[in-house]
Amino acid sequence: MRIGFLFNHDQIHQMAHSMPVALALARAGTDAEIIVATTNELLEREAVRLMGGAVPSGIQFVALRLHSAASRSVDAMFGPILPAAKLLVYRDNLAFFRSLDLLVVTERTSLILKTRYGLSSLRMILTDHGAGDRAIGFGKSAALFDHILAAGPKICDRLTREAGVCPDRLTMTGYPKFDIATGEGRPIKFRGSNRPVVLYNPHVSPHLSSWYKQGRAVLDYFLATDRYNLIFAPHIMMFERRMAVTIDKLRFGLPGKLRTRYAAAPNIHIDLGSTALTDMSYTNGADIYLGDVSSQIYEFLRTPRPCLFLNCHGIDADHDPNFAHWQSGPVISDARHLDRGLEEAVKDHPARYMGVQRRLFDHTFDLTSEPSSVRAARAIASLARGREIEGRSIDAGLAH
16 A cells, blocks of 8 residues: 655645644554655755654655656746646656555645546545635535545535535544644744734735735834834745736736845844744744734634734625634724724734634634544545545544
8 A cells, every 4th residue: 555645836835734644644553655755855855854854764755856858848937937847747757646545635736637647546635734714725626535634624514515525525633733833942032122923924815915915014014113023924935936826716916025124123023935934933923913814824823812804805704704714803904004903903802802713713623632643644544444434533543
């Protein structure tokens, strides 16, 4: 039995969602071959880092690359603005994917193996990257996976209702990222100040993000204020390319460049690409969350704290499940209202928002005393043996 874990992206943000599962599966002694496949050197280094600095016994590494001259030419031409290599790598490594019995992935582009390349016998398992509310997470393509490991009841409910996923193809296993990404070693020390720390965490998607319309106004506000410290930690893909492109709704956005005055400010910490963007350092360390649609809001809500949201696109979010997280704090439409919005977020948090935040978190994550990665590994082992898995309880297989 060959079980592959695929990491195929330009950045590292998806890795902590399934690497803990690969480690738990290897430790369980299932006699399966556990293969971690990466598509660039950045991902290889992050995989080793998440493993504690060395590849443990029971895990094999495979480096997938573009092999054909045609693929390399297309990537050289379009790679600076589009994720060409991310798609081409499937075609260039079909022999590897055919060699697997199960493939565990963290995103949906991998379904091209079934829809375009006809690998119908390859069983594909999704353990998604994040547990947010955006519509893209509940699209019809999810029903093409052979099984989905869901963070909690919210994900199961929406996948069943909106994507048409059969309930027997869903297993709640919690959130493996919580097992590995503790973010405890990276406190931000602002120079000579104990002001409240605000985390500004805009998403990369141009049709939903606050960055393209209001982001610099947000930074200007914190540049001028003496009331707050700011961590500017956008989606790790925000500044990866000159242009941001989204596929759920075809939109283009230009992230632009940051002026040096922001980085020079004593109350502003800027991070555009470190591992702290993905290991919950900032969501654990901030006092107030400021954002739009990032799923990191739910990682922040693990410890309820004040939140404020920027609605820069005139979205009517009432009763819209794609913006359920906006219930956890006030919503403003313009950075000019940041003073009022932040004050309201803090003042109203205990009585108005704390209970809502706990309800949203509990509906999003099905957490137990058992590590989520172990629960997910047991589900995969049961699938590998061809056993049925029923809803919340998984009976068999792995030693705790």
